[in-house]
Amino acid sequence: MNWFLGLNWGIQWGTVFTVLGTLTAAFLGQVFSHRYSQKREELKLKKESFQNLYSPVVFKVIKYLELECNKHNHIALTNISELEYDEKNQDNEAFSPSMQFNEFFKTIGSNLKYGSLELIREYQDILSKERLNKAFRGYYGGVYIEKIKFCEVFLTDYINLSKEIGIYSPTIKEPVEGALLFTKLKPLIKKIDEDFSSPFLSDYPRFYKLISNIQKKRNFIKRVANLDQKYSRLKNRKDHKFTYIVNYYLDNKAYKLLKDISSSFVDLKKPRYFFENGDKSLYASWETNVNSLLPFYVYKDMLASIKNYKRVK
Structure with missing residues (x-):
């Protein structure tokens, strides 16, 4: 034991720090190099x-x-x-x-x-x-x-x-986002018209040119996505009365979105927005179809419970 106690334990801290610094630098270099290679891949x-x-x-x-x-x-x-x-x-x-x-x-x-x-x-x-x-x-x-x-x-x-x-690029942005908004609205209309009582779903393909040419498409895309998320949250709820009330609230929000889209149509007087015989515009057909979705089926006294909607926000 005496030999152990007699050893010279003077530590060369400069050498230690140098070695540790070298090892740390090598380790961090490997980490960042791997991360950069992964991102590049x-x-x-x-x-x-x-x-x-x-x-x-x-x-x-x-x-x-x-x-x-x-x-x-x-x-x-x-x-x-x-x-x-x-x-x-x-x-x-x-x-x-x-x-x-x-x-x-x-x-x-x-x-x-x-x-x-x-x-x-x-x-x-x-x-x-x-x-x-x-x-x-x-x-x-x-x-x-x-x-x-x-x-x-x-x-x-x-x-x-x-x-x-x-x-x-801006060149591709307009047509692509117009097409995306059109494809996102179809499932939303289906959620409102669950019993397919409105002719809107069968008529919907006719309105592609109207929808794809509106202004503020990105804003409408975000609103549709937001409503989709809120509809999805209701699927697993067991409180049927609560679900019914909130679903009604969401239907009204979706209906308002469709009405806002109606007011965003541009250049409605241009010939491409009318039938060839000129008796009825696509815009008028859109308005008729949107109005057919207006929810009338909830009693007024149930609206007092609409504040419960906050529970699914």
Whole structure:
């Protein structure tokens, strides 16, 4: 034991600090280098996704929405059935929204590895619905609502990726955000009209050009997203009376949003906003459809409980 006590324990602190400093610098260098490499790799993957999947398809998505708009306005004008229109134009790219959708849907399927998880889920949902249609010979119904949801997810991904890689230009901003607002409003109208008593859902494709040309699109997009979140919070609530009251409140908020959109339409007197025979404007049809959603079904004494809405904010 004497040998241990007799050792010279004079510590060279300068050497210790030098060694510790060197090790710390090396460690931090590795951390930051790894972090930088990871971010660079993530940015590279985002650029690949944008170049291979989203950029080549975005204008085809917008074109599809325009063709659906033209189709439904033509049907409203001529009083032919949707089936007749589809059969007549099934091989005409200039008039067939189905051909346009199938074209970019196939492109997305070939590059699905670059898509977001939500886009992949919506893609599979449409495939499942189409298989059911074939199995039941169309009895299961159309897939327009699913297609609109698919377009909404795609456009949302496109905007987010464009911003993240720094190429979201004003040139693309207007048409993309106009299309996104259009796709977001469809599910909102469906929430208000749960029993499908209004013709609004079937008429909705006609109003693409009106909606995509309004001002302050980003503000409306945020309002729709906010309402979607609040509707979602009601799904798991067990207090049915409370849910009913709050749902009524949200329906009124959604109705007000649609009325605000009505007041935001621009250049309503331009010819493209009217039917060819000039007897009824698209704007008037929009107003009629919006008014058909006005909620009348809650008694006035229930409005006193609307303050409970704060519980889901």
